[in-house]
Amino acid sequence: MSETPSICGVDLHCHLDLYPDHAAAVAKAEAARIYTLTVTTTPRAWARNHELTRHTRYVRAALGLHPQLAAERADELSLWERQLPETRYVGEVGLDAGPRFYKSLEAQKYVFQRVLARCAEAGGKILTVHSVRSAPAVLDMIEAHLPIERGTVVLHWFTGSKSDARRAAALGCYFSINAEMTRTDRGRDLIASLPRNRIVTETDGPFTKIKDRATEPSDVPVAADALAAILGLSPDEMAKVVVSNLRSLVS
Ligand code: MN
Numbered sequence: 001m002s003e004t005p006s007i008c009g010v011d012l013h014c015h016l017d018l019y020p021d022h023a024a025a026v027a028k029a030e031a032a033r034i035y036t037l038t039v040t041t042t043p044r045a046w047a048r049n050h051e052l053t054r055h056t057r058y059v060r061a062a063l064g065l066h067p068q069l070a071a072e073r074a075d076e077l078s079l080w081e082r083q084l085p086e087t088r089y090v091g092e093v094g095l096d097a098g099p100r101f102y103k104s105l106e107a108q109k110y111v112f113q114r115v116l117a118r119c120a121e122a123g124g125k126i127l128t129v130h131s132v133r134s135a136p137a138v139l140d141m142i143e144a145h146l147p148i149e150r151g152t153v154v155l156h157w158f159t160g161s162k163s164d165a166r167r168a169a170a171l172g173c174y175f176s177i178n179a180e181m182t183r184t185d186r187g188r189d190l191i192a193s194l195p196r197n198r199i200v201t202e203t204d205g206p207f208t209k210i211k212d213r214a215t216e217p218s219d220v221p222v223a224a225d226a227l228a229a230i231l232g233l234s235p236d237e238m239a240k241v242v243v244s245n246l247r248s249l250v251s
Contacts, residue, residue: 091128135160
């Protein structure tokens with residue numbers, strides 16, 4: 001973090017390789033000094049993501065195997081394992097028990113368990129984790145396979161219950177919050193219940209929209225400002241909290 005002195009925002013979950021111009025998307029986040037964790041969905045996408053973020057100060061790439069692809073890409077798990085030593089950041093990984101992906105849940109669990117076990121062996125990894133309709137199962141697996149001192153999970157776009165969130169916090173998890181999550185009463189109520197020292201921001205671009213275009217890392221202040229309003233902080237105070245939490249997360 002000493003090499004990133006003036007962070008203008010934190011986007012801890014974004015898919016820069018899904019924008020029309022991947023290299024330009026990385027360069028734009030870097031120029032805006034947004035600390036961006038760009039996630040990948042398949043191990044085959046890693047090499048290019050790694051190459052584009054090798055020398056960036058603000059943009060880091062995470063090695064993932066997305067739960068929605070886990071069944072069809074399970075044969076890439078060994079590639080994922082070989083690449084793991086090349087990065088400290090892992091994602092997007094996790095479980096998705098929504099109606100479209102429920103049928104692959106067993107395959108997803110197999111992949112996620114292997115991911116957690118390899119991260120626990122390696123130590124020091126930071127994981128950005130998807131938990132759609134599966135928060136209790138995701139937390140069960142983290143508890144069983146990734147001891148708190150062996151790695152840190154950031155729950156991305158978390159939509160579990162408040163009691164799930166309390167359990168996650170007790171397991172050492174952080175939460176990355178996007179603007180979409182602040183737009184429902186349920187979302188705001190959940191966010192207000194989270195420990196302040198575990199909150200960071202994200203866009204999940206390009207899967208979220210702002211007006212009619214895909215959200216980008218430089219739009220993350222929209223999430224930060226909505227979060228500030230929920231927590232009763234000024235935008236400046238909120239920015240300080242998020243950067244301080246990021247420093248704790250990566251230190
Ligand atoms: Mn995502």
